[in-house]
Amino acid sequence: MIEFVMPKAVKTDVLYDVIILGAGPAGLTAAIYASRSLLKTLVIDSAPAGGLASTTEVIENYPGFPNGVTGPQLMAAFRQQAEKFQAEIIEMIPINSVNLSGREKIVTTDLGTFRSKAIIIASGRRYKEIGVKGEDEYKGKGVSYCATCDAPLFRGKDVVVVGGGSSGIQETLRLLKFVNSVVLVGFPPHQTAGPALLARIKEQKNITLLLHHRLLEIYGERTVRGVKIEDLETGEVRDIRVDGVFIFASLTPNSELFEEIEKDRNGFILAEDRTLKTNLPGVYVAGDVRSKILRQIATAVGDGALAAHAVKQYLHELEKEKTDNS
Numbered sequence: 001m002i003e004f005v006m007p008k009a010v011k012t013d014v015l016y017d018v019i020i021l022g023a024g025p026a027g028l029t030a031a032i033y034a035s036r037s038l039l040k041t042l043v044i045d046s047a048p049a050g051g052l053a054s055t056t057e058v059i060e061n062y063p064g065f066p067n068g069v070t071g072p073q074l075m076a077a078f079r080q081q082a083e084k085f086q087a088e089i090i091e092m093i094p095i096n097s098v099n100l101s102g103r104e105k106i107v108t109t110d111l112g113t114f115r116s117k118a119i120i121i122a123s124g125r126r127y128k129e130i131g132v133k134g135e136d137e138y139k140g141k142g143v144s145y146c147a148t149c150d151a152p153l154f155r156g157k158d159v160v161v162v163g164g165g166s167s168g169i170q171e172t173l174r175l176l177k178f179v180n181s182v183v184l185v186g187f188p189p190h191q192t193a194g195p196a197l198l199a200r201i202k203e204q205k206n207i208t209l210l211l212h213h214r215l216l217e218i219y220g221e222r223t224v225r226g227v228k229i230e231d232l233e234t235g236e237v238r239d240i241r242v243d244g245v246f247i248f249a250s251l252t253p254n255s256e257l258f259e260e261i262e263k264d265r266n267g268f269i270l271a272e273d274r275t276l277k278t279n280l281p282g283v284y285v286a287g288d289v290r291s292k293i294l295r296q297i298a299t300a301v302g303d304g305a306l307a308a309h310a311v312k313q314y315l316h317e318l319e320k321e322k323t324d325n326s
């Protein structure tokens, strides 16, 4: 179990100018812009900081790195830059509820309640449940959706991975550094992963690719002990003994917590393009959790900068209103 130590600077009795929910590329960029503009800025992430970008082995399309850069390297630099300007970052803190409709925004966590004048939602996406038997029962007891968070817990163990799209393959490459072996189930006949990624996965020694198979059931005792998989060509059902199951099927927005915010039919948050403000005053959105057509680090970074700038203008208007009324 990882023990959390509260950074000295973070206090629950402070009214922050802005709280940013999510420390991926969008959230950390917003933190750089906000804190550099001298806004009192707190970033809270319910998982390790870095977001989905830090699960990527090599990023080749983010400008400024002609030879590519690893996700963890890039995200460590983002974080360092945000902290340099005094943004406070807390990570691995579950957020229990938010109240965003009032003038003062309230975020309730296991560490206590945090308050701010404005909020930027930058909570990104996560891998979705696939609804197989045993998945719910063994969630957190061997079933995981995040290699970055959980791979070290499976050091030297045998695991099954479900999902062979490009995201699933990148996550699997990360996992392979820790585990003894991987069986990749459902490696689809028509690949969505590019040839370079496919070549890399095929040259790994401790991986078995099971094409045209699907996961039927996850079973165990207190934790996962194995899975049943079906060969889609022959109908044969096989039992594989494993200690863990990683599910990297499709990605869904982390937006359920924000009940009062308007979303599109897939759960992505709607915002005005020019400012990224949502339907609630003082609440902005940035990155993959926003309804838009391209979800990449470059677009998340652009969103983060824009949302932070819009927050600055919003706070300026609040101040002006206060002065005019006094």
Ligand SMILES: Cc1cc2nc3c(=O)[nH]c(=O)nc-3n(C[C@H](O)[C@H](O)[C@H](O)COP(=O)(O)OP(=O)(O)OC[C@H]3O[C@@H](n4cnc5c(N)ncnc54)[C@H](O)[C@@H]3O)c2cc1C
Pocket: 021, 022, 023, 024, 025, 026, 027, 044, 045, 046, 047, 048, 049, 050, 051, 052, 053, 054, 055, 056, 058, 059, 060, 061, 062, 095, 122, 123, 124, 125, 166, 167, 168, 170, 171, 254, 257, 286, 287, 288, 289, 295, 296, 297, 298, 300
């Ligand atoms: C395997 C893979 C490979 C990729 N490769 C590339 C690539 O090569 N190039 C590229 O440009 N893009 C790539 N992407 C896409 C890129 O990772 C995303 O577009 C980018 O990370 C989005 O940034 P974000 O900050 O919006 O969200 P995320 O990076 O998802 O970060 C969101 C953060 O919010 C946290 N969070 C979630 N819910 C809450 C909550 N309620 N409260 C607080 N925090 C919360 C999460 O823990 C997470 O840390 C890849 C994605 C995947 C999955």
